[in-house]
Amino acid sequence: MNQIIISISDFEERAALLEEDKLTEFFIQRNEQNRINGNIYKARVANVLPGMESAFLDIGTEKNAFLHVRDLREFEEKYLSGVKNSNRPIEEILSVGDEIIVQIVKEPRGDKGARVTTHYTIPGKYLVLMPNDSHIAISQKIKEPEERERLETAIHKIKPDEMGVIIRTAAKDKTNLHFEREIEYLVKKWKNIENSFKKSRAGEILYQDNDMVTRTVRDVFSNQIDELIIDDEKRYWEIVDYVRAFSDNTFKTKVKLFESSLHIFDHYNVTKGLEAALNERVWLDCGGYLIIQKTEALISIDVNTGRNTGMTNLEETVVETNVEAAIEIARQLRLRNLSGIIIIDFIDMKVEKDKLKVVEVLGQCLKKDRIKNNIIHFTDLGLVEMTRKRQGSPLAKYYQKPCPCCDGTGTVKSKESIILDIMREIREIGEDDDIRRIRLATSAELYDFICEAYIEFITGYLKLRNKEFVLKKNKKNEEKNNNDYEIVMEM
Template identity: 55%
Template sequence: MNQVIINTNSFKTRAAILEDGKVMEIHIEREGEGTLNGNIYKGEVSNVLPGMESAFVNIGLEKNGFLYVKDLRDFEKKYLNGVITNPQPIEELLTVGDKVVLQVLSDPRGSKGARVTTHYTIPGKFLVLMPTNSHIAISKKIKDESERKRLETLFSKIVPEGMGVIIRTAASGKSIHHFEKELQYLVKKWEEVAIKIKSSKTGDLLYKDTSIVSKVLRDIVGNDIDEIIVDNEDVYCEIVDYVGAFSEDVSKMKINLYTEELGIFEKFGIQKDIESSLKETTYLDCGGSIVIEKTEALVSIDVNTGKNIGSMNLEETVVKTNIEAAAEIARQLRIRNLSGIVIIDFIDMKVEEDKAKVLEALEKNLAKDRVKTNIIHFTDLGLVEMTRKRVGKPLSYYFQDECPMCKGTGKIKGSRAIVESIIKELKEIVKEKDIKTIKIITKESVKEKIDEIYMDFIKLFLKKSGKKIHITTKNRDPLKDYEIRLES
């Protein structure tokens, strides 16, 4: 049974996707703060970088957007009298101060601004409108050739001239009635954007993708969802209206209003899964574990047998652990919304057939992921390399801040290293003639290390200069390794 659980209040809206009682995805939107993906802005070129075949564009955000030359081609074709294969370098297409209408491809992250494009798309439930591209594309998840031909023929007749569409998986088996209705709605949306372009100024928001509830209804709710449960009456009514308008058989899906006093995320065990998915280590039912570490460049996943000693031979135990880990890795990538390059270090396997089984399990479970993934199989080093498209923010963004002590390294300065820093500073202080007493405030582990190893040396060192030292752990700043106070 597949369920969508929606929790909403004055501060945020959260949606969880459950498959057979297991949490598979978490979507969060805070009031006044949503993803920028899909937003369309009026931009102004701030800088052109020929060596990078790109430009930085001011779209009214804290950091300039990054526009790669290949993401300019649709704009070039329609507005600069070029062609899609135009080999002109970006410095001949854009100059500083040019006004460009841009859509956000990926949110800003770290020190990087948003990636932007002129390949505009307006998404719907059954199709994605491409207002400046006449191509018709069909989701690869629609496998049946006769259905693909039916959809292609149908859409070639109803799509306005000069526009194109991406036919989504949800369109499979649907009638022309649904497509015409949605196509009219999406074309109207683009026409509204086109009107705004004429009177807009740099940084103006021309189009904003819908709220998280609407996105869940549009992108997730379909024939494979059995039940929607929501704890807000207004949102409940909104969902009933939406499902009634877009579903051919409403009776197949239950829509229920949750009214119990216990929080809906606590009731369905979702909060517990969120807290578990914020930890580096996830334990498997077989006794093994996976360790997930996210860096700026990639996501590293290590599989361990842990307590799984098995009842079979070593190779069978390893394969069983790896197959279970493959399923959990696919799930954790979805829950945590991890993206970019992913490197998986499965437990070493000697038999090629066993490696194929593990890859098959990984591919099977990733097939359920709506976000595009690509597995590049085992490398020569025995690692599985894969990618997952960046969509929205990772789960950790909503629940975790950088540690002020370690600044994101996951490690804090060792006690001996802190003592060495203190001694280095003391060597400078002894040169000050007016100072009589030096007070050091530090953490307990550092004080213990000083008392155990360094105290005699420090006292002897300070005695020559006639200075006294006092070390305490009281009233210290928890964000500092140590603090030195001087008294005359």
């Protein structure tokens, strides 16, 4: 059974996709965190950089947004020059102070501002309207030639000539009535955006993508979903109304209100799956395991046989582990929303057909992923390279932060290294004739370590220089693993 489980509270909205009782995707929106991806703004040009073929735009956010010239061509063609396939440099198209409509395609990340475009997309449940385009695109997940032809013909008859449409996977087998109703709705939305542009100020939002619950219903709730269960009555009726407007009546019967004293995520084991999704180590049913680690440049996934010793021979054990790992990796990428460059180190296989089998399994499982991905075959080093488009934030961002002790490196200085730092400082201070007493305050762990091996040496060293040494535990912070220390000098 495939289910969508939605939890609503005063502070956040969360949705979980369960496929065969396994947590596969997770969506979250916290009230204090504004999601801006997909939003459309009225922007003012703050700076034009000819050398980078780009411009920085003021959209009212903390950092200016980044617009590359290739993301400006649709706007130039429709609203400025009217020339198709223009190659004019950006400094001839935009000047500081100009105002244009832009849509966020990448949210701000680190020191980088948002990435924006003028290739606008207004998504519906079955169709995506492209106001600055005129062609029709069809989801690659719709494979049947007859169905693709039917959909293209139907949309071509009802779409405005100057606008384009992307036909989504959910449109498969839907009637013209669904499409007519949605085209009318999306075109009206775009007309409202254009009208708002004329009377709004730079930095104002002209269009805001739907909230997390509505996006989940729009993008995830499909014929493959057996139930959608939500624990909030008000939002339950909102979903029923949305489904009634855009979907078949059969969808309405799948929406259910959860009424119990137990938390909905505990009832459906979402909480347990969520905790496991934040661990580096992921155990496989066969006894093997994955190690998933994120770096600034890429995601690395290491596959290990672990407790899987096999029943016949080593090669079969390796292939069995790798196949199960491929299935689990596809799920973990969706669940953790990992993106960018992904390097997978499967256990070494000697036979080429075994490698092909593992890559084929990985590819088949990733077909369920709504986010675009691309698998590259085994490299000469025996690694599988793949990419996954960045969309939204990784799961860990909502539940984890870098360790304040190691700053996210996963390691801290050893006790021996810290003691050597302390002794270097004491040696420098010991050469100052004006200092008469040195007080050293450390954590309980460092205190015991110094008393065992170093106290006599430090005391003797300072005594030769007529200095008193006092060692004490730092009562401000007595955590066992805290290796902070404080040196106080007295005249």
